[in-house]
Amino acid sequence: MAEVGSADMMVAIPAYNNELTIAHVMKVAAEGLSTFFADRKCVIFVCEGGSLDETKNVALMTDVGLTVCKMVGTYRGDSGKGSALRAIFKAALDLGVASCALIDGDNRNLTPDWVNNMLTPIAREGFDYVAPYYKRYEYDGTITNLIVYPLVASLYGKKLRQPIGGDFGLSAKFIEVLAGQDVWDVFVGQFGIDVWMTISAITNGVSICQANLGAKIHGAKDPAFSLGPMYLQVISTVFRSMAKFADFWKGIDVVTEVPVKGTALPWEPEPIPISVTRLVEEFNLGMTHFSSLYREILSEETFGRLEQIAKSEVCVPEGYCDFHMPPDLWARIIYDVAVVFNCWKGNTHKLIDLTSPLYFGQVASIANRTQDLGHAESEMVVDDIIRAFVNEKVYLQQRWKDMGAGKVCSM
Numbered sequence: 001m002a003e004v005g006s007a008d009m010m011v012a013i014p015a016y017n018n019e020l021t022i023a024h025v026m027k028v029a030a031e032g033l034s035t036f037f038a039d040r041k042c043v044i045f046v047c048e049g050g051s052l053d054e055t056k057n058v059a060l061m062t063d064v065g066l067t068v069c070k071m072v073g074t075y076r077g078d079s080g081k082g083s084a085l086r087a088i089f090k091a092a093l094d095l096g097v098a099s100c101a102l103i104d105g106d107n108r109n110l111t112p113d114w115v116n117n118m119l120t121p122i123a124r125e126g127f128d129y130v131a132p133y134y135k136r137y138e139y140d141g142t143i144t145n146l147i148v149y150p151l152v153a154s155l156y157g158k159k160l161r162q163p164i165g166g167d168f169g170l171s172a173k174f175i176e177v178l179a180g181q182d183v184w185d186v187f188v189g190q191f192g193i194d195v196w197m198t199i200s201a202i203t204n205g206v207s208i209c210q211a212n213l214g215a216k217i218h219g220a221k222d223p224a225f226s227l228g229p230m231y232l233q234v235i236s237t238v239f240r241s242m243a244k245f246a247d248f249w250k251g252i253d254v255v256t257e258v259p260v261k262g263t264a265l266p267w268e269p270e271p272i273p274i275s276v277t278r279l280v281e282e283f284n285l286g287m288t289h290f291s292s293l294y295r296e297i298l299s300e301e302t303f304g305r306l307e308q309i310a311k312s313e314v315c316v317p318e319g320y321c322d323f324h325m326p327p328d329l330w331a332r333i334i335y336d337v338a339v340v341f342n343c344w345k346g347n348t349h350k351l352i353d354l355t356s357p358l359y360f361g362q363v364a365s366i367a368n369r370t371q372d373l374g375h376a377e378s379e380m381v382v383d384d385i386i387r388a389f390v391n392e393k394v395y396l397q398q399r400w401k402d403m404g405a406g407k408v409c410s411m
Helices: 022-036 055-061 081-095 112-125 142-156 172-179 193-203 228-244 276-297 300-312 327-341 348-354 356-370 375-391 393-403
Strands: 009-015 042-048 068-074 099-102 129-135 168-171 208-215
Touching: 009 022, 009 081, 009 112, 022 042, 022 055, 022 068, 022 112, 042 055, 042 081, 055 068, 081 099, 081 172, 081 193, 099 112, 099 172, 112 129, 112 168, 112 208, 129 193, 142 193, 142 228, 142 327, 142 356, 142 375, 168 172, 168 193, 172 193, 193 228, 228 327, 228 348, 276 300, 276 327, 276 348, 276 356, 300 327, 327 348, 327 356, 327 375, 327 393, 348 356, 356 375, 375 393
Parallel strands: 009 042, 009 099, 042 068, 129 208
Antiparallel strands: 099 168, 129 168
């Protein structure tokens, strides 16, 4: 940083065990900066999290050309993307950076146009927060499609397609807001950081847009086999925000579109395998072992409908399961869990983990609905879920009030 001194623009790359992709991301980012922002002093910052492979050495050896500065460093503190971004925000403020793009270190289809589409709205149009607008295979990003996207839209009134996409643009003004927040706990310090930034942007009233980025190609996996810690951390962060910003979201009754900036980029999503049979098995196991808990968490009507679905689903030997969970029921399930989360006297980690079989059931339902559909038709299915969450918000507000969520709960 002492050698760089100051900079106008930064592309920051949080990286952990990305030795196979980090050089590509750095070179393409540098090409984008030198092509579209030759009139600015630009820097690439690889903020590395103590990788167990050669990520840091590869980054140090990667040539990004003579027109772009390079910094490579390992941040201190607990490992996690949020901790990396905290260090990035501090570096950006110290360098006097006016515009910053965050790009994941495992991105395999980054192009120079990404850099342009993410930074131009900040640098030349006065926006403070640029969220990604990808096109993804229908089974990629199911946590986004089924929970985070509908919740952010219905609660906070902004239709941001990828609120946890991973690649974002930020102004110095908004970086200062984020850096000043005392929220760097285990969830926001890890996978919860993306949705926290999105919710912070909306609730702080900064200027927001989306950037056309084409396809998102990264290490996606079958959701039936790879839920991992992201589910717990992202959902917990969204649910926690509901108590913090209750006065804000209770006053939102309209969902508005968010402008999409930049030329649309070509895209070819990578297909992702999905096992509907495995998903339904996980749902049935949850209903077998945790029904008493679900009966306590969910309203009587919601649990009754869920129980009826469990009794009526049919799987055939060929592997197809006739399993469907209506969008309005799914919205009520998520709202019930969110209210109880903000009342729960026990371990909220376990609460979220124990409700994951219900999520698997909804993934199976969506997979059955979209198996013969193209991208545009699959997006219409996701829009049905958004509408259900918006329509059921009255239900959420009543449950929140009845149980005193966020204050002294009546459980």
